[in-house]
Amino acid sequence: MITVQNIMTPVKTVVQAGDALSRTLTLMQRNRHSCALVVDAGRVIGLLTERDLSDVLTRSLERGCLDDRPVSEVMTPEPVCLAEQTLLLDALKLARDLHIRHFPVLDEGEALVGIVTQTDMANAYIRILEHQAELVQTNQTLELASLRDPLLSVRNRRAMDLDLGRMLSQAQIQGQSMAVGLLDLDRFKSYNDYYGHLAGDRALRSVARAVEENLRQGDTLYRYGGEELLLLMPDTDLEGAWQGADRARQAVERLNIEHVVSPLGRLTLSGGVAAGRGVGAEGLIAAADRAMYQAKRDGRNQVRAARQAPVIARDDCAGSVPSE
Incomplete structure (x- = not known):
């Protein structure tokens, strides 16, 4: 003092x-x-x-x-x-x-x-106030940095948890449908093994940038984990969610990143979407995850929608396959 x-x-x-x-x-x-x-x-x-x-x-x-x-x-x-x-x-x-x-x-x-x-x-x-303003600015910068993935420059899992809770509460109050999309790069482990992790990082950055550039206003992209991305789409029904995720799939396809280990010859992604009203975060993400695995089973480079809003726990897309 x-x-x-x-x-x-x-x-x-x-x-x-x-x-x-x-x-x-x-x-x-x-x-x-x-x-x-x-x-x-x-x-x-x-x-x-x-x-x-x-x-x-x-x-x-x-x-x-x-x-x-x-x-x-x-x-x-x-x-x-x-x-x-x-x-x-x-x-x-x-x-x-x-x-x-x-x-x-x-x-x-x-x-x-x-x-x-x-x-x-x-x-x-005045000097005290200036110093406090600098501290506030520094703390805000650090807080923003803590919510972004340093590799992909998109919001991270911590930011997703914060945003998802807020958006679901708002959707429930306003009676709106909330949608999520899970996007996973196909055979990415094989891509890393063949091209190396530096090339894998460059590919991930390109993919994240391409997907983010094709989002609707109001939608947000997060790094969910590894090569998996998550889309939050407020006030969106299942059809709109599918269209949003498929725009992301097409954006990655247009990058035309070579992937000789893949039968498709280029880097692609598969996606799953789910939507509903009054749905918990875990149920919504779990349903989108099952739909994404269905897209993997059906041949990859495609988007599948959960067949029913995840109001109760049910296995909309039974079975599982490796995420690569």
Whole structure:
């Protein structure tokens, strides 16, 4: 926590009560200070500010003379002082409530050690706000990074969990259908084994980019795991979900990425979709997963839809095959 000790100005412009006003003004100008501290035997007894000088100058001009006089006749007597350990916020509140712009600062023995002005406090508070803004920006950047897959630059499984819960609640409130699509690259293990993992990473990035570029507005793509992608499609029925997933399949097919190990000769994907109202996340994804396995069994490079909204647990697409 910042205290006035951290921002105060060291004592320089200190005068005695009997010092001439002209000498004090010269000292303030030389030190570029907006006020002077008036002391007697080491104790602060007054404060001479620019406002005090302006008042005496105005009165002197009105009388038609500029007479010199001692500081004690012009100063503000018994100024409010702050302890070194006074918190910045407390000092600012005091300045606001008492309409004070200058505070002498005293140590534990009540000896004068400095002066803090309203400008000093305002500048310090601004620096705090700027630092807090930087921290907020940094935290937001880190939070966004934690929700994105570093390889594919799409949202990750953690982001999917957050978004899916929110979207399902919204769909339930509005009585809308919610759809998901699971997309899995065909024979991708064989692709990695043949071409190498660096080539596999490049292929994955190309696939994710192609799929994302062909999404409807409002749909979101996630990396579900490995080479598996998931589509969230709010306010979408089963037919619309199938069309969205098939657009993704066609986008990957158009990439025409060579895959000599595949009977199709190029990298493809298979997909499964499911949709329903008032459906839990697990049931929806499980139904899409079964439909995707059906697409694998039917020859790959195609999209299958769950035959029924996953309201109850049932095996819409029985059996399983390796996901490659």
